[in-house]
Amino acid sequence: MGEVIVITSGKGGVGKTTTTANLGTGLCLLGKKVALLDTDIGLRNLDVVMGLENRIVYDLVDVVEGVCRIKQALIKDKRYDGLYLLPAAQTRDKNSVTPNQMLKLCDDLREEFDYIIVDCPAGIEQGFKNAIAGADRAIVITTPEVSAVRDADRIIGLLEANEIRKPLLLINRVRPVMVKKGDMMSIEDIIDILAIDLIGVVPDDENIIISTNRGEPAVTEDKSLAGQAYRNVAKRIMGEEVPLIDLSGQDGFLAKVKKLFGFRSA
Amino acid sequence: MFDLFSRLTRRRTSKDVAKERLKLVLIHDRANVSPQFLEMVKGEIIKVIQHYMEIDEDALDIQITKTESEDGEGIVPALVASIPIRGVKNSGK
Ligand SMILES: Nc1ncnc2c1ncn2[C@@H]1O[C@H](COP(=O)(O)OP(=O)(O)OP(=O)(O)O)[C@@H](O)[C@H]1O
Ligand SMILES: [Mg+2]
Numbered sequence: 373m374g375e376v377i378v379i380t381s382g383k384g385g386v387g388k389t390t391t392t393a394n395l396g397t398g399l400c401l402l403g404k405k406v407a408l409l410d411t412d413i414g415l416r417n418l419d420v421v422m423g424l425e426n427r428i429v430y431d432l433v434d435v436v437e438g439v440c441r442i443k444q445a446l447i448k449d450k451r452y453d454g455l456y457l458l459p460a461a462q463t464r465d466k467n468s469v470t471p472n473q474m475l476k477l478c479d480d481l482r483e484e485f486d487y488i489i490v491d492c493p494a495g496i497e498q499g500f501k502n503a504i505a506g507a508d509r510a511i512v513i514t515t516p517e518v519s520a521v522r523d524a525d526r527i528i529g530l531l532e533a534n535e536i537r538k539p540l541l542l543i544n545r546v547r548p549v550m551v552k553k554g555d556m557m558s559i560e561d562i563i564d565i566l567a568i569d570l571i572g573v574v575p576d577d578e579n580i581i582i583s584t585n586r587g588e589p590a591v592t593e594d595k596s597l598a599g600q601a602y603r604n605v606a607k608r609i610m611g612e613e614v615p616l617i618d619l620s621g622q623d624g625f626l627a628k629v630k631k632l633f634g635f636r637s638a
Numbered sequence: 639m640f641d642l643f644s645r646l647t648r649r650r651t652s653k654d655v656a657k658e659r660l661k662l663v664l665i666h667d668r669a670n671v672s673p674q675f676l677e678m679v680k681g682e683i684i685k686v687i688q689h690y691m692e693i694d695e696d697a698l699d700i701q702i703t704k705t706e707s708e709d710g711e712g713i714v715p716a717l718v719a720s721i722p723i724r725g726v727k728n729s730g731k
Binding site: 517522525557558561 | 653659663
């Protein structure tokens with residue numbers, strides 16, 4: 373029986389879709405059979421982040437309405453064995469699906485897959501209720517900013533009210549140089565405030581943008597720091613204990629240039 | 639003394655400000671999200687005070703506000719209750 377994990381945040385644009393793509397692909401690289409579920413009906417994005425936008429025939433709404441079978445709507449990612457995407461409908465709205473239908477869909481997918489990763493839309497309305505309906509676990513994404521952390525706190529309360537206990541925290545877009553200067557809240561600061569367990573810390577990394585441009589998740593790139601962070605998140609989800617990567621000294625343009633020159637002249 | 643000195647000279651970074659504002663706003667958010675919260679606190683306060691005083695329960699007002707902290711470290715949240723007293727019982731002695 374597979375496990376359904378919803379990726380949520382409250383505030384928009386903090387990295388839910390990026391995390392869904394990278395965690396899902398990361399779990400697949402560890403040998404698991406994974407379905408990615410885009411529940412952002414009307415604003416689908418997971419397909420383009422995964423580079424699978426040209427292969428969509430049916431979508432999630434078609435499945436719940438019985439227009440097609442689940443198997444027909446699941447897009448097989450040919451690059452990674454065992455990775456599938458169920459895209460959201462683009463021309464419908466969030467009310468086209470009910471929480472009960474989502475619950476049923478998740479239960480059906482559980483039979484076939486080890487992990488079902490659900491990309492939740494921003495907000496706390498119908499789309500959120502749909503996305504969490506079938507979830508066993510939740511990962512709450514925040515960035516180190518006041519508004520994102522505040523919304524994360526609200527989401528944590530709502531998840532617990534909906535019987536999704538012990539949500540896990542992923543802090544995205546951390547900039548160590550700013551943290552060091554005292555101009556960005558640190559990991560400790562955020563955990564202190566939200567008081568939930570940490571599943572990972574992902575640095576702000578231009579590789580995310582580059583890989584999103586290409587439609588290939590950064591988790592597949594050895595050299596990407598964000599990719600490494602997501603590989604660790606995938607391992608932790610599977611129960612492995614992995615220390616946080618040391619982000620200090622890794623970032624900063626100058627530090628990189630210095631490193632490069634040091635290497636060349638040596 | 640030394641501690642005071644280091645406190646005064648320590649620069650308050652923007653993340654300190656962010657954290658302080660967040661803590662404050664979350665106390666409001668969390669209290670407001672559950673409307674029962676303040677009602678529960680109110681009920682308990684009435685119970686305790688009634689041992690000693692006769693109070694006007696209906697006029698009891700309780701809210702979460704902010705106040706300047708004693709040590710000048712900035713704004714902190716505060717629970718403010720206004721409880722009209724009708725009379726004091728004699729049994730407290
Ligand atoms: N660690 C990171 N480093 C750099 N850029 C990032 C990082 N994480 C996300 N981004 C960028 O931030 C933007 C928003 O990310 P994403 O679409 O994943 O957020 P979202 O939470 O799904 O947004 P929405 O609420 O609109 O669904 C994207 O352009 C993405 O490339
Ligand atoms: Mg998204």
